[in-house]
Amino acid sequence: MLKSAVKKCLLSATLLATVLPAQAAIIDLNNWVQEGLSTSGNWNVATDGSSVLQTINGQPTYFVSPDSFINSEFTGSFSVSNDGDDDYIGFVFGFNGLDDYYLFDWKRGDQVFGGEQAFAGFTLSHISSETDVNFWDHSGSGISVLDSDYSPSLGWEYSTEYQFTLGYTATEINIAIDGGTFNNQQIFSLSGLNNAAGRFGFYNYSQSQVQYVGFEEDVCTVNCGNVSVPAPAPLGLLAAALIGVFVRSGRRY
Known part of the structure; x- marks a missing residue:
């Protein structure tokens, strides 16, 4: 009976493996393109x-995928040298x-420039006409x-690796940082x-x-990028749990 239970468990794990999505692969940035003024970004x-470095301090610049996405979760890391x-x-x-x-931007410090105030912290915006926007x-x-969420304590730090998670679905936007x-x-x-x-990409302004580095995209429709909701158990843990259930069940007979 025990051997039969273990066989059933392994069969269940195999079936689960056939229906669960494969692990996301790192996005190849070689076919991405720059958007915005050509002189504003490098x-x-x-x-x-697997990675890209932007070296110009200029006007808003974008580096964007060739493909469009919806119901996706993006993860990756970024850092800024001093x-x-x-x-x-x-x-x-x-x-x-x-x-x-949509634009998510993050500023390191409070700053007044040309009489206009920018704050340390995060802003999430929708852009409908770039020529009618003061990005500062x-x-x-x-x-x-x-x-938005502003505070001097919320600015990014030099030479620190931050892990990004973005969930973008037909009805939700979730963003988390580690x-x-x-x-x-x-x-x-x-x-x-x-x-x-729509397409996904990176953004710099005056930085x-x-x-x-190492950005990935995976199909996702539920709780994408929502770190307050526990993630599903990995397949290995699920299979182990199933084995435990069958073993305990076998011992009762």
Whole structure:
């Protein structure tokens, strides 16, 4: 009876393996393209396509995938070498041109420039007309700020690797960061949206020496990027649990 129970467990694990999605692979950045002014960014992709370094301190610049995504979860890491600046890093998604995309940006320090105030911390916005946006203070008719979280304690730090998670579905946006002083922290969580498929990419504004590494994309429709919800158990743990159930069941006979 015990051998039969173990066989049933292994069969169940095999069946689960055939229906669960395969582990996501690292995105090849070699076929990504720069958007925005060509003089504003210098995106240097590693030979193997697993990372990219942006080296220019200029106007908003984007490095964007060729493909569109929806119902996806993106993960990866980024860091900033010490160039003495404290401005914007982040990413874009739902990107359908410079007049239709979501923007997540993160500033290191509070700063007034040209009489306009920028704050340390996070902003999540929807851009509907790039020419009608002041990206420095998130103002203008072409931008809608969906959420923000500002504090001098929320700025990014030099030479610190941060792990990013973005969940982008037809109805939700969830963003979390791990690393430095952030312990797998939920930054934004929005629901009840009406999102469309779009490209995913990286964003810098007035900040150089930013590196993005090892980004992955996986199909996801439930609790994508929501770190407050426990993740499903890995297949190995699930199989072990099934073995335990069958073994205990076998002992009763």
